[in-house]
Amino acid sequence: MIRSINVSSATLRHGIIHSPFRLVTKPSNGLRFCRVRPLSRPSRPSIILARLYSDEKSPKENIKPTELAKKVLQEAAKRENIYTIPNMLTFGRLLASPVIGYLVVTHQTSWALAVFGLSCVTDLLDGYIARKYNMQTVVGSVIDPMADKTLMMTLATCLAVSGDIPLYIATLILGRDFLLFLSALYYRYISLPPPKTFTRYWDFSLPSAEVRPTTISKYNTFLQMIYLGSSLVFPVLSQSITIETAQSIGMALKGLEYVVATTTILSGLSYVFSKDAVKILSKPNGKP
Known part of the structure; x- marks a missing residue:
């Protein structure tokens, strides 16, 4: 049988x-x-x-x-889908940052402006799509400001090297963002449920902390984009305008420079003193 x-x-x-x-x-x-x-x-x-x-x-x-x-x-x-359209746009902006830096250093200004403009458009699109079609993720809340800051840091460094912006403003932008990056690594470690392994630490489908940009930080990012973008286009624009117009634009950029320096300092302090900037999603023992 x-x-x-x-x-x-x-x-x-x-x-x-x-x-x-x-x-x-x-x-x-x-x-x-x-x-x-x-x-x-x-x-x-x-x-x-x-x-x-x-x-x-x-x-x-x-x-x-x-x-x-x-x-x-x-x-x-414990896991979430990170392969969404907004996240892909954000990852694309991350990959575009070194390309923009290379184009600036090699004085290919027209191409640098084109890629920078495209990056700014994706920055607007990813947030709009995420909110409209309910594609918001914890990973997106982390990598979106990371992509913005990577772009700003790369552009500020390359413009300072080429002499288009003062060294002190580039130092402020880089210093603030570097400190925020270190704090993000720290919060990721203390909020990750055990076991705290290297693989789990870099697994973005395991969200443990959510970064919430402050109001002053949003304005600061916008002003930095305007300032760095204007500093990128000004050398090209000055060749086709009168000397008086170029001087007026240069004075306006100088004023914007001081504003950006102020908002950069204030936005960095807002992350230190704000209680809602970072939200821990899970306790260290793994309980929500």
């Missing part, structure tokens, strides 16, 4: 088989033979279920289905 038993990977206790199988037994001459026939490939939840079952309980223990389902839901809730 031939017997067949369907066995799911979730019923295993000593290990994980990545496919469910059919165990077929057949008696022959007093002996019992068995063979394994693979079934269809399981879904991802069944694999997670099997992992949780095999990892959390020993072979002698029985796990309750309700407890198992709860663990699966908790595992799924």
Whole structure:
């Protein structure tokens, strides 16, 4: 008599088989033979279920289905989809930053302006799409200001090297953003639930802290873009206008320079004294 038993990977206790199988037994001459026939490939939840079952309980223990389902839901809730259109636009802005820097240093101003303008457009689009189509993510709240600051730091450095902006304003922009970057690394570490491994630390689908830009910081980013963009286009524009007009624009840029220096300092202080700038999503022990 031939017997067949369907066995799911979730019923295993000593290990994980990545496919469910059919165990077929057949008696022959007093002996019992068995063979394994693979079934269809399981879904991802069944694999997670099997992992949780095999990892959390020993072979002698029985796990309750309700407890198992709860663990699966908790595992799924810890992750979020980071492959959204707004996040892709933000990543594109990150990749465009070194390209803009190279174009500025090599005096390819027209191309630098084109890529910089495109980056500014994506900065407006990603926020609009995220809000309108409910694609806001914790990762987006972190990498969006990171992309803005990477662009500002790269452009400020290259413009200072080429002599288009004073060294002190570039130092203010770089110093503030570098300190914010270090604080972001710190908050990521203290808010990440255990185990605190290198892989989990850089896994952006495991959100642990949310960065909320302050009001003065938003104005500062806008003013920095205007100032750095104007400093980028001014050398090209000055070749086709009169000397008096160029001097007037130069004085306006000087005034904007002082405004940007002030807002850069104030926005940095706002992150220090604001209680809502950083929100911890999970406690260090892993509890929400």
